[in-house]
Amino acid sequence: MDLIAQIDRWGHLTPDKAAHLSGERVLTYGELLTRSNTVAAWLDAELGESRAPIAVHGHKEPEMLVAFLGAVKSGRPYVPIDISIPTQRVERIVANAGAALTLTPARVDAIVAEGRTYLPRQAASGDPFYILFTSGSTGEPKGVIVTHANLSHFVSWMLAEQHFATGEETFLNQAPFSFDLSVMDLYLSLVTGGTLFSITKDHVANLKSLYEAFRVSGLTTWVSTPSFAQMCMIERSFTETMIPTLRRFLFCGETLAPETASQLLERFPQAEVWNTYGPTEATVATTSVRITREVVKKWSPLPVGAAMPGTRVVILDEKMERVSEGERGEVVIAGPNVSPGYLGRDDLTAKAFFTLDGARAYRTGDWGRERETQIFFEGRMDSQVKVNGYRIELGDLEANLRALPEIADAVVLPVEKQGRIDALAAIVVLAVEKTGSDFAFTAQLKARLGERLPAYMIPRKFLYVDAFPMTANGKADRRKLAELLG
Ligand code: AMP
Numbered sequence: 001m002d003l004i005a006q007i008d009r010w011g012h013l014t015p016d017k018a019a020h021l022s023g024e025r026v027l028t029y030g031e032l033l034t035r036s037n038t039v040a041a042w043l044d045a046e047l048g049e050s051r052a053p054i055a056v057h058g059h060k061e062p063e064m065l066v067a068f069l070g071a072v073k074s075g076r077p078y079v080p081i082d083i084s085i086p087t088q089r090v091e092r093i094v095a096n097a098g099a100a101l102t103l104t105p106a107r108v109d110a111i112v113a114e115g116r117t118y119l120p121r122q123a124a125s126g127d128p129f130y131i132l133f134t135s136g137s138t139g140e141p142k143g144v145i146v147t148h149a150n151l152s153h154f155v156s157w158m159l160a161e162q163h164f165a166t167g168e169e170t171f172l173n174q175a176p177f178s179f180d181l182s183v184m185d186l187y188l189s190l191v192t193g194g195t196l197f198s199i200t201k202d203h204v205a206n207l208k209s210l211y212e213a214f215r216v217s218g219l220t221t222w223v224s225t226p227s228f229a230q231m232c233m234i235e236r237s238f239t240e241t242m243i244p245t246l247r248r249f250l251f252c253g254e255t256l257a258p259e260t261a262s263q264l265l266e267r268f269p270q271a272e273v274w275n276t277y278g279p280t281e282a283t284v285a286t287t288s289v290r291i292t293r294e295v296v297k298k299w300s301p302l303p304v305g306a307a308m309p310g311t312r313v314v315i316l317d318e319k320m321e322r323v324s325e326g327e328r329g330e331v332v333i334a335g336p337n338v339s340p341g342y343l344g345r346d347d348l349t350a351k352a353f354f355t356l357d358g359a360r361a362y363r364t365g366d367w368g369r370e371r372e373t374q375i376f377f378e379g380r381m382d383s384q385v386k387v388n389g390y391r392i393e394l395g396d397l398e399a400n401l402r403a404l405p406e407i408a409d410a411v412v413l414p415v416e417k418q419g420r421i422d423a424l425a426a427i428v429v430l431a432v433e434k435t436g437s438d439f440a441f442t443a444q445l446k447a448r449l450g451e452r453l454p455a456y457m458i459p460r461k462f463l464y465v466d467a468f469p470m471t472a473n474g475k476a477d478r479r480k481l482a483e484l485l486g
Helices: 003-013 029-047 062-073 087-097 105-114 148-162 181-191 201-205 207-215 226-232 258-267 293-298 346-352 394-402 438-449 478-485
Strands: 018-022 025-028 054-058 078-082 101-103 128-134 142-147 170-173 195-198 221-224 248-251 272-277 287-290 312-316 329-334 353-356 359-371 374-380 384-387 390-393 407-417 420-430 461-464
Touching: 003 029, 003 062, 003 148, 003 181, 018 029, 018 062, 025 029, 025 062, 029 062, 029 101, 029 105, 054 062, 054 087, 062 078, 062 101, 062 105, 062 128, 078 087, 087 128, 087 142, 101 105, 128 148, 142 148, 148 181, 170 181, 181 195, 181 221, 201 207, 221 226, 226 248, 226 258, 258 272, 258 293, 312 359, 346 353, 346 359, 384 420, 390 394, 394 407, 394 420, 407 478, 420 478, 438 461, 461 478
Parallel strands: 018 195, 054 078, 054 101, 078 128, 170 195, 170 221, 221 248, 248 272, 420 461
Antiparallel strands: 018 025, 128 142, 272 287, 312 329, 329 359, 353 359, 359 374, 384 390, 407 420
16 A cells, blocks of 8 residues: 555544644544645646646645645645745745745645545656755755655654554654654654644744643654754653653654663653664665663664665775775665655766665765664764754855855854754855944844745854965865864
């Protein structure tokens, strides 16, 4: 059964059950089924033969799920775009995607009100299911194509490994739908007839309301970045008493610190803690390991686990040959979960994707090592960073800074605290005279940058210099610049 059929069956079996909870709003499986069918019928009538992607712009509204499934049911992939992304970047994503049109929650409601009849169509496994845009090193976001087959492979693996209680799980949805972490909770929930509990921006703005919501959530499966769980742990009452139903934490997207895992095991003794690892280009996650007290005692840093069945994770040297066990190299993923590549960017696709022993393979750009069948993540080979779980190319930020007329040149560096990236700092050569105080001028620059980039990408610190120190080959000397940050 394909993924859509697996989801639709709940519309027939349990039509009144909540598929999605978002703030005060509830979407049932019955509504999801009929509304997504109507959207699919409308898209077919509107767009005819065109299979161009459908941009879906919104936040955590139930209409987002309706639009995603409506697009896929009509044979078109969707491009999720969160409202936190500023208009200029949204426009670039929509243009790069070649999107046929953009659905918003209001537009979905208007379409649903028309109530059209849907003629089901069968997707081919190689058809794109969604396209996720991530930070690209030149300042242009790049769209990762994920097919039906890619997503099915990921979902089947997680179902086999995690033994979810069919029809009885409530999944936490922390990440906005424009990040692939959200794919983990969204589709595992919908395929198993569970309830997706979305954290909204209002919850994040008022943490007290978030904890109140947790108390009555009935959450069973927690899906988030480790950073988000760490933030929740600042609240002392974030324990099993707050969420007595919680049975597992699934983490992905950034390093899970042993201390975070230990504290969670202590606060939620009935819950399992899992570390999973993988890039968007290999569909959400590729490796996993349950982090028990024994694992924490044995390894620091923690492993990211072993590859899912049917997929290989190998460590290669610069000649693309396998290194011996325990040696460092690049993490390469090969298998049916690996994406066909970047939309309309054959140049970028050719650089990162290749064929390894007959399987589609992706060079992650991650340093890694294998020990006792476990993969260990050891940082990036390039200037991609994770800040609070968000994937950012420093080159993307630098290009967008340089695009401001006030800036002649810019270098962005990560600021580390206790071994993890805490913030970003921009070191800037100005093209204009600084006006007013440093504080006011920086606030102005941040606001201008905020018109081009989402808030999570804006550097916290700005430092102004007259010129960059240069390396022998004429590039800005990042090491010397890092010293300036102290
Ligand atoms: P994204 O495409 O946003 O999921 O980011 C993928 C990148 O996040 C990987 O290539 C790694 O650099 C990093 N990453 C993902 N999962 C983990 C993990 N469990 N531990 C450490 N880093 C991770």
